[in-house]
Amino acid sequence: MSTSMSARRLISPPVQMVAGLGVFGLAGYLFVALTGHTLATDQANLTVVLYFLVNVIGPGVFAALEQVASRAMSTATASGHSLGPVIRRVARSGAGLVAVVTAVLLLLAPFAVDRTLGGDWALFAEILATPVIIAALSAVRGVLAGTQRFGAYAATLTVEGGVRIALCLLLVALGVGDAWVFGLAYLGSSVVAAVLGLALLPRAHTGEQVAPPPVGRALVTLAVATLLAQLLPNLAPLAVNSRLPLDSAVALVFGQAVVVARIPLMALFPVQTMLLPSLTAAVARGDRGFVARRMRLLFGAVALFGAVYAVLFTLLGPWVLRTFMGAPVDPDASVTLLLALSTVVLVGAFAAQPALVALRRDNVVTLGWALGSAVTLALVVLPGDPPFVAALAQAVGPALTMLVILLGLRTALRGMRAGEPAETPRPTP
Template identity: 30%
Template sequence: MTTDPTTPGPHPGSASPPGDTDARSLGRVTIATVVAAASGYAVLLLAARHLGAVGYGVFAVFWAAYGLVTGAQNGQLQETTRAVRTAASEGLARSRPLLVNTAIGLGLAALVVATSPLWSRRVFTEDRGLSVLLLAVGVASFAVYAHLCGALSGRLNWSTFAVLLSVDALIRMAGAGIAVAVGWGTTAFLAVTVIGSASWGVVLTVSASARRAIGVAGDVPPRRLTVNTLTAMAAAAASAVLVMGFPVLINLTTDLRGGPDVDDAATIGALILAVTLTRAPLLVPLNSFQGLLISRFVDRRDRRLAALGAPLGVVAAVGGVGVLGAWLVGPWLLRSVFGADFDLDGVVVAMLTLGATCLALLTVTGAAAIAAGAHRWYATGWWVSTLVAVAMLLLPLDVETRTCVALVVGPLIGLGVHLVGVLRA
């Protein structure tokens, strides 16, 4: 059962959640977001240049599979943020989200291992056993990471939150640098994908505020918190399929169409890289500020459309500039920075950027739906987007065209579903 959207916000006389909401603290989150984006680009650059287009395709599919599962775990962050913020503002202490989130993470890791015979052969073409093991360990660790992110967001402790984001990104970038320096291959980059999730251990060691936040209370009993968290995860899973899992969808739908030849494999590798690169400038900041967005929409439940206007306008403006830049210089940047194997037409790169903008707009409306308590509309919007995108990927078109169509049409339809949910909530 989801949060009741009619629940009033903090009263003037109620205890306020501890936090640091000044411009300096929020600026730290912005800097951490830049660090995370730059580190992500660095890892992709190192992997692409070190592994080549085909090797990069193997690495990127594992990266996407890990992002697909941990993307669903963002539901843990979302519900923890809501539960902790409400508990702090209303003076409630009815559960320990850490226990719930840890149990869910271990259960999810076990599920990954138990079901791997059903899907691993189609998804992972190399190092299959190691890939499954790394995926299971990574999602178990990410459950604690997501909990700590949500706890810090619910307490409005943005300074420590920024540290957590930065450490996560820098650990992964350092691992990629070592892999290249030593001359390790694709297997090392699979491990690099998951090591960042251990950042919560580093931050807990050095930060007293993180240690105070890790065991913070939630506003509802454990059973209700578990149901809320699993509901949020089911909704977040849909967004993860379309956002981080899209390279997996490309591989699966290509396989259903008979499998790629060598030239198509290189094209798919270039497409996967371009999809990832065009999304990062918008989706990385949005993911970093997810807790802040949810808090903003919760605090403005009586002015939902007005609260949506500014974030949607910023995303659309930035996306429009990105589409133009991608058309003009995108192909040259791909070839110059990542190598001659990564060759795509300017129109394709521009359309991929437009698709990234549509996904970013869908992410904003999804946060508004969660804040409004419209979790079913949130899930429906993302799942409709995903199903439409999959249908587009199965069209009898070349891989570039069907990828671009899927990334634009699917999110736009889902966005409409979210807006209806926000208005009806």
């Protein structure tokens, strides 16, 4: 009996999520490391640019679709309502968002290809395919998270990361030297994960038929917020790359340093995914204490982690870049310190976001990321040494975002204590 219980603990959903995230995160960093080691500097720079752009356009926008789907499915499940209408409404809204994002990308094509992608239209074609691929994957993961099927969710992470690692290693073994081919491997793994997720979706149970709450406005609001949330951490490497030559070793190393510095954000991902459904259920039953306790616990952990991480990354960051990323030069200590501090602040902001989403304060989330991104964009173009200016902008902007989110969370919790009614779907006539 004890052996079987131990085995169940070892393969519990949180453990599966951590393992899946480990494979997924390793794949992203291997993608950057392998291309940095094996490709010419200009092609390696293009793969770094592709990595950041795909994360801005894909998860940056469509993480909102996952959050909206998770929140809607959590509410329907907790209320005993049918899931079918919710899934259909989320799918329609997601398709509309794909159309909008694709149209914007087409309008930006001349500037993006010439100034950011070095005239490589094959890379732009891959970026243009990103909205459809990531929308499907995000919708699937949102449904899985909202119905608390975290084992299946973790399986999509494991498969996406595993396929990505295998394909990248194969390309290195074959001696492929073109960035766009590595781009195919990066996005192809997401396609495989989306197909697996579709096969693991739960059957829509038959419950009380209600009109699902509108998700269009919430999706747009959160899409803007998540786009800015991804744009803000990625503005710095994109700005440095645009201000330095394509074959610049300094630009390549700065982009690699940002990738390594952001590793802690990956560790927060399963926490967000598993926290949102429980917070949504707590808000629905008016349990303010549960929400407040979870936030205090998270912020305490972030503060403790931040103090240690800032010192470690400043001291060891250059060695990690040389050893694992093949960095030809070392970044300045001031740059690594600023990147470490900005990462800690971003961890805090992302930790608070699920509570605001559960409390339906989507506008606060959007406002925080908008203000932080605006300040970062204003600072990142200032004259001076591009890596230092960009790193400074990455510290100041997220700090402003964190302040807005904390104030919004405090206001929302006070409103919940005052007895503001939760929004619930109304039964259909």
